[in-house]
Amino acid sequence: MPLFVFKVIIIGAGAVGKTSLLHRFVEKSFNFRYKLTIGADFLSKVIEGFPDSDTTCKLQIWDIGGQERYKFLRSSFFDGANGALIVFDISRWHTFEELTEWLSDLQEFAGKGVPFILIGNKLDLIKDVYGDYDKKEVEEFANKENGYYIETSAKTGENVETAFYDLTQKMIKN
Numbered sequence: 001m002p003l004f005v006f007k008v009i010i011i012g013a014g015a016v017g018k019t020s021l022l023h024r025f026v027e028k029s030f031n032f033r034y035k036l037t038i039g040a041d042f043l044s045k046v047i048e049g050f051p052d053s054d055t056t057c058k059l060q061i062w063d064i065g066g067q068e069r070y071k072f073l074r075s076s077f078f079d080g081a082n083g084a085l086i087v088f089d090i091s092r093w094h095t096f097e098e099l100t101e102w103l104s105d106l107q108e109f110a111g112k113g114v115p116f117i118l119i120g121n122k123l124d125l126i127k128d129v130y131g132d133y134d135k136k137e138v139e140e141f142a143n144k145e146n147g148y149y150i151e152t153s154a155k156t157g158e159n160v161e162t163a164f165y166d167l168t169q170k171m172i173k174n
Helices: 018-027 068-078 099-109 123-128 135-144 160-173
Strands: 003-012 040-048 056-064 083-089 116-121 148-151
Touching: 003 018, 003 068, 003 099, 003 160, 018 040, 018 056, 018 083, 018 116, 018 160, 040 160, 056 068, 056 160, 068 099, 083 099, 083 160, 099 116, 116 135, 116 160, 135 148, 148 160
Parallel strands: 003 056, 003 083, 083 116, 116 148
Antiparallel strands: 040 056
């Protein structure tokens, strides 16, 4: 039975829901209280029988603090990453505009070939977005950078497992 062990990093601006995505995926829980990630935090999850009945994947998932003051730590946290979830907040469009820098850091510190999935989080808030959010622009950005785009809600759990499983598939193929 093959065993893959992957280091996955979750990156993006502060307060986009990285920690919530991590806890939704690993613990199937959601906390309404915002907790600042200082530096990095991590959890692990084993996926058995993925993508077929003979394969087991252990994901060591690193939640990297998004605040600018932790930028100097990124190179050490990104080192050895096999894949990344790059997250922005659908309801705060300026967090999408910061993704170019996050992607650049990923490629510099983890390598140009590291697969990533671009996540537009807080899909549950889409009704509160008044015209800033441009899904087509996000999809074009992801395609141009050889990534993939998915919308999620850590609050409801919508598409969270799909995002992690899709990234795991990409890492296995890589």
